Amino acid sequence: MRTEDKAKFAELVTGMAEIYGREVTAASLRLWWATLGDHSLDDVDHALRAHVRDPESGQWMPKPADVIRRLEGSARDQEADLEAQAVSAWGKALEALRNTGPYQDCPIEDPRALAAIEDQGGWQSFCMMETRQLTWARKQFIDAYKCMEAPGTPRSKLGIHSSQNVRQIGEARSAGESLPKLGGAA
Template identity: 30%
Template sequence: MQQGDKQEFARALQATMELYDKGLSRDAMGMWWHALGGYQLEEVKGGLTRHIQDPDRGRWAPKPADVIAAIQSAYLDQWPSAEQAWAQAIEAADESATVVWQSREAQQAWHQAAQAIYEDGDKVGARVAFKEAYNRLVREAVDAGQSPVSAVSLGHDVQGRRDALTTAVDQGLLSSEAAQRHLPAPEATAEGVAGLLTAGGDGEGGEPAYPAEQLEALRRAASGSRPRSSPASDERGRPDELEAERQRQLSQLQELESQEAAA
């Protein structure tokens, strides 16, 4: 809390203590402020409210430790349980699978404490080690006032990677932009170059935006090189028309590069 929060903090605390017919001296108020000063005002007010609403602890006037416990409980509620995190960790045992962890703590607990044990065949021991490490890491994060942040472990299966990232976006674990960063850049064929050249999406000033990977695809297509996956049958028919199209694309590419250099 900041110095400017003192009055609102005092009002919230005094109102809480009045519910229990308790008063506060100036010295006691100073001790409360010192004990809770490391938290945000809204966290403290939320902790007071949670204490009041607790069917067990709320029957007695709170002490600073009660409010801290209530604040930390609110943070803990944001994390999946150790059992839920372990169920996700098992998925990571398959190296082809992409796992979008609900927290970095789960990812860290798996890689640092449980993975080697699991791969040695001791699934029970891996589960115990994972839960101990996970609970410790979450407690450290809660003590530091942190909220869970998702993390990604990429698997070898590219299609499975797309499916996992799409699901994570749908569940709100990742933004679309974050998911896109974990996907390989799409390959362009010569047939798709014309579409790239006229692709929608405007940059600054209304000019078409061309990502670096698209420009590289244009260079490959215009120079006549093709991805290895392009079938040889693409070369059949109308060689003169294909050459004319390649020259037109090369001309447009040179114009784009000139505009980019001028900018």
């Protein structure tokens, strides 16, 4: 929030406190402001209204931590979201495996998914997995996905064709030859 939001913020907090039959002191209002000041006034207003409408938690006046939980979500909510993202990324990785295979470059753009594939030996190794390995690979992928920061593109995103092309270019350059035609181009 900005300094010019203080009056509206004070009105919002004191109005909410009146609903619960409470008074807000200047000291507690300063604490509310210091605690929630990193959020926009609209977001705080929305979170307070959501709290008041909630049949369970809305029975009591919220504390700043209750408002922050509504604004940012609880750690448990964030973990569940990350788990859902990881499961979705696994599904997309399997779809890419079926549609692309090891000869083409990995089409996945999600940096965490790429890092999880890298953790399993890279795209080519990932594509060469046997069906019986998928259950364990899924668990490893999801665990790796959840632990990864979003890094840059891993080096093993290349499929077999691109790896061979890169090797051929390097060999041709070192031999002083003209570059070969790549990717089966005539």
